[in-house]
Amino acid sequence: MRRLLAAGVLLSYNTWVLAPLLWGGDVPPGYLSELAADDQPWQWVFRGGDLLAGALLLAIAALGVRGWRARLGDWSAAVSLALAASGVGTVADALGNMPCAPTTDAMCRDTATVSGVVHVIASGTVGAGFLMVLGLLVLGLRDRGAPRAQVRAVLVAAGALGAVDVLTLVVAALAPGSQVWPQVGQVLLSSLLAAALTLGLERGADGGARLPARTC
Secondary structure: OHHHHHHHHHHHHOHHHHHHHOOOOOOOOOOOOHHHEEEEEOHHHHHHHHHHHHHHHHHHHHHHHHHOOOOOOOOOHHHHHHHHHHHHHHHHHHOOOOOOOOOOOOHHHHHOHHHHHHHHHHHHHHHHHHHHHHHHHHHHHHHHOOOOHHHHHHHHHHHHHHHHHHHHHHHHHHHOOOHOEEEEEEHHHHHHHHHHHHHHHOOOOOOOOOOOOOOO
16 A cells, blocks of 8 residues: 555656657646646646645645654654645645746736736645655654664755755746756655655555564
C-alpha cells in the first residue's frame, strides 16, 4: 500500500512529462500550471493529475499522524498538518485553474481575474507547506535523537528546495516565460519528498499488516 501511494503521488504530480507528447513538441514556456488553463489543449489531463496528487497528499498526511510517530514523536502531527496544507493548495490550484495562459497570451496577461489570485495563493501555500514539512522533519528527527546523517539529508533537501524556489522567483522576475524548468525542479523535489514520507510510514499505518513485536 505504501509503495502504491508513493508511486501514485509521483506520477500524478508529474503529469507535465506528458506535455511534449500531447503537444507534439517541447513543454510550452511559462508556468507549469498554465498547462491546465481552460483554453489549453489537454488541460483536463493536467488538472486531473493535480487533483489526484492533492488528494493523495491529504491521504498521506492523515496516515502520517500515526505512521510517523515512531520516528518523529509528537512532531508527526505538525508534519502531517504542513503536508495537508500542500495538499489543500494543490487541490485549490486545480479547481481554481486559470481561464487562459498569461505567459503566452497578452490579453490574458492584462486581465486580472479571481482565478489568477487563487493560483498565486494556492501555489504559495503548496511551496510553503513543503518547506515547513522539511523544517519540522529536522526538528522532529533531532528531538528523537535520529542519526546525524538523516538530519543532514533533510537539511540538504530543504536547501535544494529553497534554492529552486528562489530561482523560480528570480527567473519569473527577470525573464518571464522561462520559469518552466525551475518549476520542474520544484515539482520533482516536492513529489520525491512526498514519496519518501509515504515510504517512511510505519507498517500498519496504511492498512498493511503490522509486524509482530519481537520478544526476548
